[in-house]
Amino acid sequence: MRVHGDRIIRRRSGITKLKKYSEARKILAEDFKNICGYCGKDSHIMHERFHVDHFVPVSLNPERENDYYNLVWACPKCNLVKSNKWPTENKEIANDGNKGFVDPATEEYDKHIERNEQGYICGKTLLGRNICENLNFHIRRTDLYWKIHSLYKIQEKLEELFDKQKLSEAEKDFYIETNKLLKRYVNDAFDERE
Template sequence: MYYPLQSSRPQRRTTVQQRARYSLYKPELREDFVSKCGYCDTPDYYSGGKRGFHIDHFAPKSKFEQLKNEYTNLVYCCPICNIGKSDDWPGDNPSMSFMGDIGYIDPCSENYADHLARSPDGTIVALTPLGGYIHKRLKLSLRRRQICWLMERMEEQMTQLARLAKDKQSELGSEEVQTLCELTLEYFKYAGFLKRE
């Protein structure tokens, strides 16, 4: 059984005022990509927040200068994915992002989920040969991607457990509930260091 790689599919807005430099789109991209890497779904705070994240040109600007400032060609992404993809592209046509098993799927596309997924332990897996190409180029097998995903899941579960314990406090001993709440708060205190910008 696999989980979707992206917790929610990013959606670029369709009406963005044209900017002179692509870097000026970063606030909108961050919002449209839910503060996560479009390719690996890692939250930006694991890379220092907005300042540490990159803007990838899906069709590389080195090959397609005319798309340099086109919002529809930009992807909010982590440094590892951006550097891994670099200016790799399968041909001379900016609208053909893959040829056979070589190339890329736009992470805003519904088809992205057909090629990459997550296993129950959080590792990212390729579902197709094209997904395998993307997986290799973007270094999606790096353990840090699995750890970040597991930390997100653990945080969700701890929050749910703390709520449940509070609701059932009369059935549980107040000492156990107090211990759980202290443990949860301590975890969030340390995890909070990662989320600062």
């Protein structure tokens, strides 16, 4: 399964150098379909104010601070965990094939990172596993958002049926069960700061 689910994130072309990177919040969120480039979390579902991450850290390359093509829409957790990490220590090289990062707004991201059946994010390659370690995916409850997202989708379908007065008694009971589960996962996500 893809980390980004069915959403494809790509930066639009033609954005010239910005005066201040924060100006790009709106279009960056649009290009990233409101999800965290790294972990795929949806800012609307999680009710979180997302950060603008610099793919190549500003500390290493201040020239790219206001370069749209160096920005990643990121959840606070990923942004804070990534911080100034840049394993190759060379601002021109994102990874050496074994360690480093892959720009999440590219097709290449999917070659190295995936989501398993339980919803946890894991590496498919050596580089993918290194990315997971750099973002703490190996110790984070990356499954929680995915479970919340999946329950939301189920609830939307049941609500549609309810609106059409086509919801059976068994489905109503099922709705209540999904709601209990949803509350539990939302609480867990809050406790884990996910």
